[in-house]
Amino acid sequence: MMTNVADNRAGVPMESQDEVLVDREDGVLVITINRPHARNSVTRSASEGIARALDELDVDRDLTVGIITGAGGNFCAGMDLKAFAARGEDPSLPGRGFVGLTEALPRKPLIAAVEGYALAGGCEVVLACDLVVAGQGAKLGIPEVKRGLTAAAGGLHRLPERIPRNVAMELALTGDMMTAERAYQLGLVNEVTEDGQALIAAKALAARIGGNGPLAIVASKRVIVDYPTWSTAEIWERQREITDVINASADAKEGARAFAEKRPPRWQGR
Template identity: 45%
Template sequence: MSVETSFESPVLVDVHGQVAVITLNRPARRNAIDAATCRALRAAIDRLEQDESLAVGILCGAGPVFCAGMDLLAFANGEAEEILFGPGHFAGLVSRERKRPLIAAVQGAALAGGFELALACDMIIAAPGSQFGLPEAKRGLIAGAGGAFRLGQRLPPAIAREMVLTGDPVPAERALQLGLINRIVPAEDVLKEALDLAGRIAANAPLSLACGLQLVNAAAVPDESRLWAENDRLLRGIIASADAQEGAAAFAQKRAPQWQGR
């Protein structure tokens, strides 16, 4: 194993043979994504895609939470454009085309953009206490990092609507029943299980992996560019709204929001 980034970095990259373990490293902020983390994660995915010695990536979070989504303080400070609409969209990852498989290793909460990051990965290994959800409606926002339409693709319509419109999370056991995650293992074994899965994938032919991933994704999403265009149109309107500002302020002040519908 080699460690390639400093401890102070918002994203760490550890290399285990042909596998890159990419760790969101803002535990004090629940690994929420600000502009600096977005740039660092984009660079980590660049390395995974460009380094011919690497075959598979694993995305995980430092501390007890996988990722709490966009950092609402960064949003309030004007970083939304870079975080949401830069190359690869949210965190530099969610709309990115990849030839290398990426596995999410989830412990704790994967909420809002954190769940959208997990959904952008190709497989998910989770600990028993993990939770998955899109609470954006509770904050005056929408799941604009692919979460809304990806749930619409992967779940029965009634279930997808319930998750998006209530904002309520589901536990790992329910996520497994719904087919959103691959398996649940004890918390202490999540990374080990992800590394084992990554190793079995990495043993296969690189071109087979790249082409197989492309075909599976093409079957699941016939025209993702159209979905992203509509996603961005709606998201830009939402983040400019008074309700979005109210949602962020209410969250920071730990009070109930006062919605205006504008």
């Protein structure tokens, strides 16, 4: 059921209640930026709503995967420049970054379902996600330089981690956009769909993930995200600190039993 993220949260201003919508279904939390009149550019209150939804994803044992998308045919055009120009409004949250995500990644997998424009902060949200599905008409880029700004929500270091350095440099210095197909060729996008089908495909991808052991999913993401900060000497020890407890868990034993008995596993998350 699609709900307003503020329905059961105290302290959210009434005017922001429809800026973020949340849908829970079959262990998947879909977060929709709901400002289509402004190409889903993000206000401070929208960032706060998304942050609360991401917290819900991480703490709710019934949720395995998150999806973030935008309403009305666009993903997100970054911060609301009108609010920035008029009031100096900063949509980044202390310690968490843009939309409460770019500096504080969730423990659980997060998929970006991209239609239309994913620009500036919107592209940086995509870069903070673990997997990306995009409609064929989607366009991604960090055009901040065109407005005398810098892509300070992760674009300048995550983009060259995800695509070749020279291509990332070109995008950062020119502010030009790239198509979904080009992003797919470079490995930034996992799947390109017909326009209007990105969310459907993202839900199908989430279902493929969600059928697996929840503890193993979180641990696998953690190793992939954390290992670049480990030295060569410590990589195996640091990995074992995360994976040994998972491989000795009740879920690991259940997975083996289910395989032997030719039945779907019944995960308990322990």
